[in-house]
Amino acid sequence: MFKAIKEDIRSIFREDPAARNTLEVIFCYPGLHALWMHRVAHFLWRHRLKLCARLLSTINRFLTNIEIHPGAQIGRRCFIDHGAGVVIGETSEIGEDVLIYAGVILGGTSLERKKRHPTIGNRVVIGSNAVILGAITIGDDVKIGSGSVVVKSVPDGKTVVGVPGRIVDNGHTPLDLEHGKLPDPMAQAIRVIMEEQDLMEKRIGELEEATGKHTTILAVKEDRKAIERQFSDGSGI
Helix, strand or coil, X not given: CHHHHHHHHHHHHHHXXXXXXXXXXXXXXXXXXXXXXXXXXXXXXXCCCHHHHHHHHHHHHHHHCCEECCCCXXXXXXXXXXXXXXXXXXXXXXXXXXXXXXCXXXXXXXXXXXXXXXXECCCCEECCCCEEECCCEECCCCEECCCCEECCCEXXXXXXXXXXXXXXXXXXXXXXXCHHHCCCHHHHHHHHHHHHHHHHHHHHHHHHHHHCCCCCCHHHHHHHHHHHHHHCCCCCC
């Protein structure tokens, strides 16, 4: 028991540069409190004291704003950073050394009494407000970008972003999840379309020069500028 507590505290120092000392971690990290109370609730759940387990999980939610069903299985050294709004469903299974940010939902997609929540592998990073739905498997060392909605299983070592979630790399990636630097598949697709449009406009311009006829559609150009502003990453499209 004490070994597990020490591991939890060490994992916070490893993952959060804001952690300054042990007392601060013990008293000021609701994600840590939520995990400790969940372990007690899960023990009660496994020993068929399910009403007591649910009552404790409800108190846990009230105190930490983190909702973990007592039936969920959570591995060692899991760290829920900030944690506000996190929801972990009954049949969820979470591996070891998993990092979960605020607003993450591990939800179910079935009303049947069966496995209906995700299985999360080891060393997975789940970005803030990400939603993972259904009895799918997220492999080891996977990174889920902020705001992603994942409804299909993900192999080991992949990075997933977008709605619905798309795999955007083909190999293992470092554990650090720099949310602001993850690729945006939708923006990339828009860029490709606009590059092709630029080429077409250039060719049309050459034809107009040759024929002496010129047409300008200001409304379309204004719409394009609006789209560019929306999908720009700061360096232009």
